[in-house]
Amino acid sequence: xxxxxxxxxxxxxxxxxxxxxxxxxxxxxxxxxxxxxxxxxxxxxxxxxxxxxxxxxxxxxxxxxxxxxxxxxxxxxxxxxxxxxxxxxxxxxxxxxxxxxxxxxxxxxxxxxxxxxxxxxxxxxxxxxxxxxxxxxxxxxxxxxxxxxxxxxxxxxxxxxxxxxxxxxxxxxxxxxxxxxxxxxxxxxxxxxxxxxxxxxxxxxxxxxxxxxxxxxxxxxxxxxxxxxxxxxxxxxxxxxxxxxxxxxxxxxxxxxxxxxxxxxxxxxxxxxxxxxxxxxxxxxxxxxxx
Amino acid sequence: xxxxxxxxxxxxxxxxxxxxxxxxxxxxxxxxxxxxxxxxxxxxxxxxxxxxxxxxxxxxxxxxxxxxxxxxxxxxxxxxxxxxxxxxxxxxxxxxxxxxxxxxxxxxxxxxxxxxxxxxxxxxxxxxxxxxxxxxxxxxxxxxxxxxxxxxxxxxxxxxxxxxxxxxxxxxxxxxxxxxxxxxxxxxxxxxxxxxxxxxxxxxxxxxxxxxxxxxxxxxxxxxxxxxxxxxxxxxxxxxxxxxxxxxxxxxxxxxxxxxxxxxxxxxxxxxxxxxxxxxxxxxxxxxxxxxxxxxxxxxxxxxxxxxxxxxxxxxxxxxxxxxxxxxxxxxxxxxxxxxxxxxxxxxxxxxxxxxxxxxxxxxxxxxxxxxxxxxxxxxxxxxxxxxxxxxxxxxxxxxxxxxxxxxxxxxxxxxxxxxxxxxxxxxxxxxxxxxxxxxxxxxxxxxxxxxxxxxxxxxxxxxxxxxxxxxxxxxxxxxxxxxxxxxxxxxxxxxxxxxxxxxxxxxxxxxxxxxxxxxxxxxxxxxxxxxxxxxxxxxxxxxxxxxxxxxxxxxxxxxxxxxxxxxxxxxxxxxxxxxxxxxxxxxxxx
Numbered sequence: 104x105x106x107x108x109x110x111x112x113x114x115x116x117x118x119x120x121x122x123x124x125x126x127x128x129x130x131x132x133x134x135x136x137x138x139x140x141x142x143x144x145x146x147x148x149x150x151x152x153x154x155x156x157x158x159x160x161x162x163x164x165x166x167x168x169x170x171x172x173x174x175x176x177x178x179x180x181x182x183x184x185x186x187x188x189x190x191x192x193x194x195x196x197x198x199x200x201x202x203x204x205x206x207x208x209x210x211x212x213x214x215x216x217x218x219x220x221x222x223x224x225x226x227x228x229x230x231x232x233x234x235x236x237x238x239x240x241x242x243x244x245x246x247x248x249x250x251x252x253x254x255x256x257x258x259x260x261x262x263x264x265x266x267x268x269x270x271x272x273x274x275x276x277x278x279x280x281x282x283x284x285x286x287x288x289x290x291x292x293x294x295x296x297x298x299x300x301x302x303x304x305x306x307x308x309x310x311x312x313x314x315x316x317x318x319x320x321x322x323x324x325x326x327x328x329x330x331x332x333x334x335x336x337x338x339x340x341x342x343x344x345x346x347x348x349x350x351x352x353x354x355x356x357x358x359x360x361x362x363x364x365x366x367x368x369x370x371x372x373x374x375x376x377x378x379x380x381x382x383x384x385x386x387x388x389x390x391x392x393x394x
Numbered sequence: 395x396x397x398x399x400x401x402x403x404x405x406x407x408x409x410x411x412x413x414x415x416x417x418x419x420x421x422x423x424x425x426x427x428x429x430x431x432x433x434x435x436x437x438x439x440x441x442x443x444x445x446x447x448x449x450x451x452x453x454x455x456x457x458x459x460x461x462x463x464x465x466x467x468x469x470x471x472x473x474x475x476x477x478x479x480x481x482x483x484x485x486x487x488x489x490x491x492x493x494x495x496x497x498x499x500x501x502x503x504x505x506x507x508x509x510x511x512x513x514x515x516x517x518x519x520x521x522x523x524x525x526x527x528x529x530x531x532x533x534x535x536x537x538x539x540x541x542x543x544x545x546x547x548x549x550x551x552x553x554x555x556x557x558x559x560x561x562x563x564x565x566x567x568x569x570x571x572x573x574x575x576x577x578x579x580x581x582x583x584x585x586x587x588x589x590x591x592x593x594x595x596x597x598x599x600x601x602x603x604x605x606x607x608x609x610x611x612x613x614x615x616x617x618x619x620x621x622x623x624x625x626x627x628x629x630x631x632x633x634x635x636x637x638x639x640x641x642x643x644x645x646x647x648x649x650x651x652x653x654x655x656x657x658x659x660x661x662x663x664x665x666x667x668x669x670x671x672x673x674x675x676x677x678x679x680x681x682x683x684x685x686x687x688x689x690x691x692x693x694x695x696x697x698x699x700x701x702x703x704x705x706x707x708x709x710x711x712x713x714x715x716x717x718x719x720x721x722x723x724x725x726x727x728x729x730x731x732x733x734x735x736x737x738x739x740x741x742x743x744x745x746x747x748x749x750x751x752x753x754x755x756x757x758x759x760x761x762x763x764x765x766x767x768x769x770x771x772x773x774x775x776x777x778x779x780x781x782x783x784x785x786x787x788x789x790x791x792x793x794x795x796x797x798x799x800x801x802x803x804x805x806x807x808x809x810x811x812x813x814x815x816x817x818x819x820x821x822x823x824x825x826x827x828x829x830x831x832x833x834x835x836x837x838x839x840x841x842x843x844x845x846x847x848x849x850x851x852x853x854x855x856x857x858x859x860x861x862x863x864x865x866x867x868x869x870x871x872x873x874x875x876x877x878x879x880x881x882x883x884x885x886x887x888x889x890x891x892x893x894x895x896x897x898x899x900x901x902x903x904x905x906x907x908x909x910x911x912x913x914x915x916x917x918x919x920x921x922x923x924x925x926x927x928x929x930x931x932x933x934x935x936x937x938x939x940x941x942x943x944x945x946x947x948x949x950x951x952x953x954x955x956x957x958x959x960x961x962x963x964x965x966x967x968x969x970x971x972x973x974x975x976x977x978x979x980x981x982x983x984x985x
Contacts, residue, residue, distance in 0.1 A: 138525070206696070207650055211695075318689075322646075378522070
């Protein structure tokens with residue numbers, strides 16, 4: 104039972120990271136109808152930026168954190184202008200391939216600079232954690248869960264209660280109509296990319312002290328996050344969060360009770376099972392092409 | 395029944411020489427290259443590069459089928475390549491099996507894995523497929539590294555055997571080149587086969603492919619399985635050639651390398667695939683110094699993927715061949731053909747289409763609510779109603795794009811209520827779309843050929859010539875025969891509508907559904923359309939037409955059904971229905 108609770112806590116912590124990246128996937132998908140395969144690399148790049156500022160240059164942690172996020176915002180701009188925007192009138196396939204190219208480019212550029220050796224980023228807190236009854240609550244995991252909850256609330260408020268959020272929603276639902284109403288569609292898409300890059304970056308910064316900072320962390324997280332979006336129901340914000348948490352828990356239990364080397368395989372098995380038996384996910388995707 | 399009909403379709407020779415004879419130069423060329431590979435002396439380094447280029451090309455041919463022809467993405471080609479390689483590797487060393495058996499087994503395993511992966515994902519959008527293939531690739535890599543009892547783990551498998559017939563590396567290379575020649579021929583010829591046309595139709599427009607009798611899902615699974623099987627075959631040959639395999643040769647990075655090769659050369663053609671493969675094997679050899687910095691080399695691949703997609707979407711070969719086809723299309727004049735014969739199938743009843751109690755609800759919205767329609771044989775029946783009355787929804791339920799909430803649809807004695815769109819087409823339903831859905835990368839003739847290829851079309855004989863013949867007749871019937879070899883984009887809007895009608899006519903349907911055919915046409919074109927409808931009806935084909943143009947409807951249709959708010963408000967002879975007070979008030983409002 105103690106082990107069960109401990110694993111549950113860890114699973115939710117990891118799942119929260121998947122949920123954050125999944126959220127980035129969903130936002131870009133809703134705005135552009137394109138799955139951004141470089142979403143995971145946003146997390147990886149942010150973690151390396153943090154390593155550069157905080158470890159290599161030795162700057163204060165909070166400053167490095169803000170600089171890393173600013174760097175992600177910039178990357179979001181470059182990504183939109185260099186990868187998505189020139190292809191926006193083409194079908195989804197060229198765009199998907201271009202984002203895959205961007206993912207390869209980002210991962211291997213970092214590899215060329217930092218080499219294959221994983222980097223270590225110290226945790227955010229002096230105290231490693233607190234003991235609560237039988238369960239040891241690692242402070243970094245607590246932080247991840249806390250930030251995720253705050254972000255979900257912020258996300259809801261931003262999209263439902265602010266004018267900018269409503270404009271973004273209008274753009275994602277009907278670009279032509281939105282532009283006729285005087286909304287600048289290209290600005291909205293730019294904001295979406297910046298927001299998603301920062302969100303993905305934040306997930307990377309939060310999880311970096313728990314995992315190693317490595318080239319592979321991006322693609323690993325992206326794979327899980329994508330599986331999470333399918334499990335939750337593609338294009339659905341709540342689904343992405345629930346799916347992410349569920350996947351984190353499944354994976355942690357799978358590693359503990361079934362097999363450690365194949366830990367990264369469980370996400371895939373769950374994904375295949377969902378695709379076969381419930382492809383619309385828990386919350387259902389709105390997929391229908393008009394005849 | 396088909397025998398007597400076939401006699402009436404004359405078959406003048408469109409292609410003068412038999413296929414194999416026309417392609418003889420290709421086989422002579424392959425034979426010369428194979429002979430060169432068998433005779434010429436290479437040093438080990440050149441030999442290895444040739445070996446790699448040959449086997450990789452076969453794997454990239456697979457991508458040209460799935461991505462180029464069918465428009466589906468596969469990011470796990472290296473995994474399928476690995477299946478073949480490990481089957482030959484483990485089979486010939488640990489299990490002492492024959493090379494041939496292992497080669498076949500590896501291809502079959504890859505084929506089955508590809509078919510399973512495709513079958514579980516291809517019903518969904520393309521982005522699912524991309525991510526699932528990435529996941530699959532990573533799982534396969536995990537297994538290759540961790541299942542040491544089977545794969546020897548990271549150490550890999552060495553001392554892999556070759557067939558007794560091709561023991562020397564020289565003769566083995568010649569054998570692989572021959573395999574490349576044969577596979578290349580098949581892939582090159584595939585677009586002109588029934589399956590290949592279906593793949594291209596699916597790539598261009600899935601909905602239109604479905605209502606033209608193509609099983610979209612099955613076509614995609616086939617494309618995916620063919621791609622995987624070619625990957626497996628290539629991997630098996632690769633393992634024999636290098637005698638050593640290890641997991642890093644089949645990683646995700648290699649899948650990306652395959653993809654880049656395919657994109658660079660031109661994804662639509664095997665020649666492009668071979669060019670891309672050759673270049674991407676040679677260029678890194680020339681730029682060896684890049685390999686000293688880990689990552690740099692793949693980073694450049696990633697960048698080139700972005701640049702190729704943006705600036706050269708058809709690849710090197712696509713660029714060359716586009717210019718080439720433009721010249722050729724102008725030179726070839728389409729042959730004259732006989733008049734189009736329509737012989738709608740009949741089981742003898744007076745009613746061709748009987749719809750009873752048809753409903754389609756979207757959540758609480760009753761778009762179509764308990765509608766009855768009886769379409770009499772041999773006439774023009776119009777379905778009209780104000781905007782939002784449920785006309786197009788009805789048509790979409792009839793052709794199977796939407797599933798009926800309740801009710802029954804019987805076409806010429808066959809209950810088609812629960813059939814998929816392509817099955818309804820096979821049962822004799824033809825349709826056009828309000829917003830034209832043609833296969834945009836194909837010529838007018840090829841579009842109509844896909845219609846003519848409907849399963850159960852009794853009006854075409856066997857073989858490609860009969861198919862082309864039928865399609866030409868249909869195009870000539872709508873007045874566009876002389877422009878058969880032009881691409882869809884060069885036709886005006888009105889002409890594109892006519893091509894869509896020709897595509898449906900070529901399939902010799904039992905019932906033709908026309909969804910607002912007059913929308914967007916000018917008055918001359920409308921007159922031409924009216925004439926065309928008369929000529930179609932004169933051949934005994936029943937038409938169910940939806941349109942807003944009251945002049946067209948009242949002149950062309952003998953029978954009218956009127957919908958409003960999803961319900962039938964009037965039904966009967968044209969003139970009587972148009973004077974019906976409910977109809978007048980629905981269109982003009984009541985006092």
